[in-house]
Amino acid sequence: MVDRSKTFQIIANAVMILLVLFCLVPFALLIVSSITKETSLVKYGYSFIPREIDLAAYKYLLVDSTDIIRGYGISALVTVVGTICNLTITTLFAYPLSRKNLPARNALAFFLFFTMLFNGGLVPSYIMWTQTFHIKNTLAALLFPSLMMNAFYVIMMRTYFTTNIPDAVIEAARIDGAGELRILSQVVMPMSIPIIATLALLAGLAYWNDWLNGLYYISDDRLFSIQVLLNRMLLDVQFLMSNSDAAKSLQQNEEFVLPSTGIRMAVAVMGALPILVVYPFFQKYFVKGIVIGAVKG
Template identity: 40%
Template structure:
């Protein structure tokens, strides 16, 4: 009877401790969620605020004076915005598809124990994670040697493959694809390409979704490649346009003025701060809507690929 009482008492203390720990963990996650959500809410609030209220009272969590002027202005400049949006969408789709193919194929190759150059290629992948050639050498190769200057490929190829993504794929294939499955396919006469496309990829949706999401975010949010390699404004991505707006409040007006609109009138009437934030919201929305569809595979791919080295 005494043992039973001691057991119940210990179980009750454990439950109380567990509740306290869960409370603090929930509190920490709520704080982290607010840290992520509040800036987006502030940006959205600014995009719907009038320029006068921003100048007079600054930024607020909720608009002091509601106005859709920024979005109306963006609609008026629809040609430029749509062109930049199209460039971003094209680069993201093509870059993600190409990057997933190159990353998974290389990760699969170096994950096979029978491949003779596995050790050498593993070092080739690993070394760039530790040592970087530098911006000057990258610019020289991409611009002069490969001739990518002012080309849409300058926005795609430099980001297509990263060592980190290749290592994730290698770990996933090594820990989840049984050697017997590949050996049985080879006995049946299947080539390596047939094995990769017909067997490996269909059962690797988690890691494909994970790498695809990484690449999608990288391409969609990238503005640095445009700054380095693009002088033609027709090839500006939406992110490069936003960067121009952030660094030069008159950038949107200058672009619109080149279409025959009075520059002085545009500078005087355009909603500068709210327009910047409205463009930022336009950039965030596609990724925010796409993420829930990838979330299940994304989490699964990260956890499975992290089990073994």
């Protein structure tokens, strides 16, 4: 019996090591490719050991570091403010739904589920946000459309409240004279750190990686988030490579090779780097929050 347990542990550890490698190896290749000379990539293909190191891709992206710094600042601001607003709205919606004595509880739950299945579509949403709420070319355009609240997050948090916050604790607080707001802030929230951290990570990732809202609603380059800015730079490179006149002018300079492949890799590295820095602080709560807050039958 002991041998079987040890064998199972060895196999499980080997599988986990392979899964970790599947996650780390592509990212390592991405980083190495971003600092490999373009001609070397074209001639020899991708390699974990760069034949010729060249930082031309990062030099191109950072040619005007002011734009990059501003883009990072806007993305950080929108991510922090948006995540806080998302968690606030999600919590204020999920907590009442977790209470069985809430009037019209089923109607509110149906309204929530309905938004998961149907929406107005892109064109009506665009008209509403630009002509009714007038958010075009404002930071609100990066905060509100499609990101402020997610029905699935509400369901996860409601399930966590229902299954992990004992009714006896809430009743005891109510007997002691606490109101619903005080119960939520001083009793329920401290007991819900795992699901809060999990949803904060998910919402933060959604805000940080979002570039569609910037594409739809932002035309002022001073309001570009880092994702929109990097995407715009990538499109500029593709235009230079596909435009015949631009390509001829580049070919006249034999020493200059536009690192189109390297830029794609550098863009991915610059976009993912802040998330890799932040994720370890949330990782210990992530698995627990996902498992406990998952929808149960």
